[in-house]
Amino acid sequence: MGMTITEKILARAAGVDRVVPGQLVDANIDVVMCHDVTTPPAISMLVEKGIDRVFDPDKIVVTPDHFQPAKDVQSAELHKRLDDWARRHGIKHYYKLGRAGVCHALLPEQGHIRPGEVIVGGDSHTCTYGAFAAFSTGIGSTDLAAAIATGKLWFKVPASMKFVLNGSLPPGVYSKDVILAVIGRIGTDGALYRAMEFVGPALAGMSMEARMTMTNMAIEAGAKNGIMAFDDTTQTYLRQHLKESTAYQVFESDRDAEYLATETFDCAKLEPMVALPHLPSNAVPIGQCAGRPMDQAYIGSCTNGRIEDLRLAARIMKGKQVAIRTLIVSSTPEVWKQASDEGLFDVFYSAGCVISAPTCGACLGGFMGVLAAGEKCVSTTNRNFVGRMGHPKSEVYLASPATAAASAVEGKLTDPRKYL
Amino acid sequence: MLRSRDDKKTQRQKSEVWPMAKAHVYQRDHINTDEIIPARYLNTDKEAELAKHCMEDLDAGFVKKAKAGDVIVAGDDFGCGSSREHAVWAIRGAKVQTVIARSFARIFYRNAINCGFYLIESADAVDKIKDGDEIEIDYDAGVIKDETSKTKIQFMPLPDFALEIIRDGGLLDHIMKTSA
Known part of the structure; x- marks a missing residue:
């Protein structure tokens, strides 16, 4: 075997x-x-x-x-x-x-x-x-x-x-x-x-x-x-x-591995997904939850705070205004620099976002954008547990950077495909 | 500054019998580390501080009603989420004797063993123990006595390698003992 x-x-x-x-x-x-x-x-x-x-x-x-x-x-x-x-x-x-x-x-x-x-x-x-x-x-x-x-x-x-x-x-x-x-x-x-x-x-x-x-x-x-x-x-x-140290060893699974x-x-049939509160497994296609009003959008974290995530968000926000509080949190200084060099911060600034230094920040309810009781946040992070991003009575909706950016623009959960 | 730890306490868990320990039953699955100890309190690792907020986002009244030796009873996947060992420390700091669950999330379970904190995985116990029941646990025999319903529930003791770590008082003491 x-x-x-x-x-x-x-x-x-x-x-x-x-x-x-x-x-x-x-x-x-x-x-x-x-x-x-x-x-x-x-x-x-x-x-x-x-x-x-x-x-x-x-x-x-x-x-x-x-x-x-x-x-x-x-x-x-x-x-x-x-x-x-x-x-x-x-x-x-x-x-x-x-x-x-x-x-x-x-x-x-x-x-x-x-x-x-x-x-x-x-x-x-x-x-x-x-x-x-x-x-x-x-x-x-x-x-x-x-x-x-x-x-x-x-x-x-x-x-x-x-x-x-x-x-x-x-x-x-x-x-x-x-x-x-x-x-x-x-x-x-x-x-x-x-x-x-x-x-x-x-x-x-x-x-x-x-x-x-x-x-x-x-x-x-x-x-x-x-x-x-x-x-x-x-x-x-x-x-x-x-x-x-540039040397490494490549392993792969055997054909008869158990x-x-x-x-x-079938990924071709997938739609943009949103995980509703309060578990990452409460995932539904955007069509089942679009229109829910949000109070904040958070784009960042170890899940989706990399340069291509910020590029995607900027592509959707370009020339538009966000309707809710929106935080852009680069995951590393290099991502921050690159986003700056590529002019992404101009897009975010013009759209009305706030741009943070690299940090885990509000992803785990630490700081830099924590939520009040009753508030809802569409977030590119990884957990939407009770109280994860702030008050135990706040809600987190997990989504891709595209969905978070489109939702930021409309102030409600939004299918990003209309902006692409 | 060093984190205050009381190693005797962890070793006491197995040998000391807490008579009339009360069961606090949460019939829910996926009780996660953010509910056990919210991240807003992770700016400290002092067990006594963490204990003040134990289970806060699940049941804000828990710390007030739990007395030394009491037991938390819960459904599947207890402790899922973060790797924060602070979740185990908060529970231990609140003088909770053990957690009985249908199943545990992996990192929480491992952290508990590494801290020398015995956890009990038993679907049978979760089915039978009612909120407020008075129970007594014999860790060596693998028996929970529910004094309220007058039933005896058997549970599978931890595997040997985990028991060894717990007997030694946690992973670091175990390593020091076995590598000496």
Whole structure:
């Protein structure tokens, strides 16, 4: 029996020839991602246990993002703890304010993600990096502390589920709509403990940015990781972004690899999707919810705050005025610079949007656009749980940047296809 | 500044019996980390601070009514969402003895084991325990006694590797012990 790409990467990292689902392995970690919310407690644990060490200062990537720039005194203290620690251990890849960005956009962009590697991060959306044929998963602070100190973690090898994406996306439909349709079908625990392996011709037409939007939300179906095969698009992106260590190993699933289930989607038939409150799985086609009045639009986050997302939003807003509060939040300084160079900020400014520094901001209800009781926000982010973006009685509607931009213009949920 | 932790407390969970622990039943699936501890409180990692807001966006009255040793009972996929271990700390800080659920989200479950916090996965228990029931849990035997309905419910203990981590007081202590 063959192995899946997830099984092969875990076997490689555990130093064994093969692994099977359910098997416990001790895997060597290639990259550890650290941010400002979950890393400070991990540091405190290590100090307290008398094991304040890092397994390799070159393999840890640090960026404050959730509450950066510091939103209050307490978050400033978290940043200070992170900063003291990063300096103390000579962390090589430490992105400080000015170069810091939303972690899952920043790491691939700055060349820290390589195929075949095992990447862990103290953030549930760490599964994003699976778009690069890598195994990556989100962990809590204790795991993070263990990974920082030892460079190893235990994993239970997940069984894989295959998602076959046939056809190509019609105009106005994007990878965000695909992943919302997937989660809508299987539910928020439809892939609990599983690897979600995405395959099929629809992927070939997607950029790495678009693919990352999909693997980013694997956790919203409960998955351990999301993963995609390496192809020319992956290779081109890596050629442009890898800086120092440019070697990597490409794994692919065997033809006779075993899958727990296979779900097939005809992407040509998909429509723009909106996930209604309060679960990402409450996904419906725009036709079923268009017209609902909104109070705010939020375009940003690790899901959809990349340059092509901002380009798409600008294309729709060009020459128009937004009817509701609209926030544009670039995910990284490089995205910010590029958007500025391309004149996108002029479009957003003229349309009446506010343009933020890179931050996770209001995506998780931190700051920079949190909601009051009863308010509704159409958002390109990944979660619409109760209270996610502010008051427990506010509502979040998840959508693509195109749908969010069209909805911003009309002040209500709007089918973006009329603007394209 | 170090996060205040009380390791004895986590180890006490298995050995100490809380008589007359009250069950707080939430017959809902997908109770997520944003409801357990909203992100607006993540600017601290102090357990005592987090505990004040435990379950706040699901049930704002929870902290007031829960007493030491009480148990949260819920449906499927408890703890889905963020990887914030703060969710486990908030629950533990609120002196909740354990969470009994039909199933748990993966990262929350793993975080709990890593913290040395025992969780119980049992559909049977979720079906039988009613809100306000007084229960007693024998972790070693894998038995929940519902004193109110006078029923005994068996549950599957955690797998051995998880028990080892919990017995050692959490993942870091386990690593230090096994690599010494």
